[in-house]
Amino acid sequence: MDYYRCENPDCGFVAEEEPDVCPRCGGTFFAALTEDEMTASDWVSMGNQAVDEKRETDALACYQRAAALNDPLGLTNLGWCLEAGVGVPADPKQAVMLYAQAAEQEYMPALTNLGYCYTYGIGVETDYDKALKCFQKGAEQGFPRAQFLLAEAYRRGSGVEPDEAEAAKWYQSAAWLGYPGAQTELGRCLEFGTGVEEDLEQAVKWYSAAAEQGSAPGMCCLGFMYESGRGVEQSWETAVEWYRKAADKGYPRALCNLAWCYEHGQGVKRDFAEAVRLYRAAAEHRRIGNQDLIGAVDLEYRRIGRTGIDQELYTALYMEMGRGGSHA
Numbered sequence: 001m002d003y004y005r006c007e008n009p010d011c012g013f014v015a016e017e018e019p020d021v022c023p024r025c026g027g028t029f030f031a032a033l034t035e036d037e038m039t040a041s042d043w044v045s046m047g048n049q050a051v052d053e054k055r056e057t058d059a060l061a062c063y064q065r066a067a068a069l070n071d072p073l074g075l076t077n078l079g080w081c082l083e084a085g086v087g088v089p090a091d092p093k094q095a096v097m098l099y100a101q102a103a104e105q106e107y108m109p110a111l112t113n114l115g116y117c118y119t120y121g122i123g124v125e126t127d128y129d130k131a132l133k134c135f136q137k138g139a140e141q142g143f144p145r146a147q148f149l150l151a152e153a154y155r156r157g158s159g160v161e162p163d164e165a166e167a168a169k170w171y172q173s174a175a176w177l178g179y180p181g182a183q184t185e186l187g188r189c190l191e192f193g194t195g196v197e198e199d200l201e202q203a204v205k206w207y208s209a210a211a212e213q214g215s216a217p218g219m220c221c222l223g224f225m226y227e228s229g230r231g232v233e234q235s236w237e238t239a240v241e242w243y244r245k246a247a248d249k250g251y252p253r254a255l256c257n258l259a260w261c262y263e264h265g266q267g268v269k270r271d272f273a274e275a276v277r278l279y280r281a282a283a284e285h286r287r288i289g290n291q292d293l294i295g296a297v298d299l300e301y302r303r304i305g306r307t308g309i310d311q312e313l314y315t316a317l318y319m320e321m322g323r324g325g326s327h328a
């Protein structure tokens with residue numbers, strides 16, 4: 001079977017059928033390749049395309065080809081398929097082995113995934129010491145996600161004495177490298193003076209950076225700065241705008257905050273039905289147990305900016321959802 005690779009060296013798009021126009025870069029020149037001429041990055045590129053198009057078994061097959069060539073990216077993405085159950089029943093133990101194999105080649109994303117598995121006991125016994133070693137190495141080599149997770153370890157004190165200043169330092173490093181989760185967390189450090197001197201304007205700057213990158217927690221925190229008029233001029237309308245953007249991504253705390261705005265008619269026309277719908281959506285998202293949402297909910301619980309009726313209603317609804325079993 002022949003394959004076709006876009007001739008734009010910066011593109012690397014590969015497909016089984018020759019397209020008229022490259023869907024990635026718009027180029028129109030393609031080189032025909034035999035299967036033997038396919039490199040590991042060709043297989044990874046085809047696998048990534050398959051993931052984007054939700055062809056899970058194709059993605060798995062492509063990553064398997066790259067992994068068979070001992071390519072670190074192929075091994076990592078195959079590990080991801082096995083961890084997440086993409087194109088294959090989930091097998092976290094196998095995923096950990098693949099991450100370890102790629103990490104041996106000094107591939108920092110794989111080493112960081114391995115550390116994550118050690119932290120949360122995915123496919124392996126929880127081991128904070130091992131996790132910390134992974135994150136430290138990745139962080140020192142300048143890999144932003146490792147820096148972020150190292151900061152998280154210092155903040156929580158997992159495998160190490162809690163150290164707010166050290167946490168803030170690594171959040172800052174990852175934030176400068178553009179990692180949205182770290183930008184949000186650095187914003188929090190600056191907002192509350194945790195490990196760094198309080199600086200509300202800088203907090204707004206970093207929340208904005210995260211929000212502009214589409215981070216729901218960043219959007220929600222930015223919304224709260226506008227709501228409370230800290231570091232910016234108070235504006236319910238702008239607060240609602242950011243809450244809505246984060247709520248559209250299913251972020252529970254933003255759903256709650258937006259619901260509260262509807263409940264009290266702040267920044268929007270008062271609408272109890274919409275408030276209840278949003279509180280319910282928040283409760284529902286809280287109930288779904290995937291890792292992303294656990295992460296989001298963890299953030300949600302670290303800082304609850306509100307007390308009173310919204311929180312009570314939220315809790316009541318959550319209890320109801322919890323007892324009532326599955327609701328669409």
Ligand SMILES: [Zn+2]
Nearest residue numbers: 006011022025
């Ligand atoms: Zn191209």
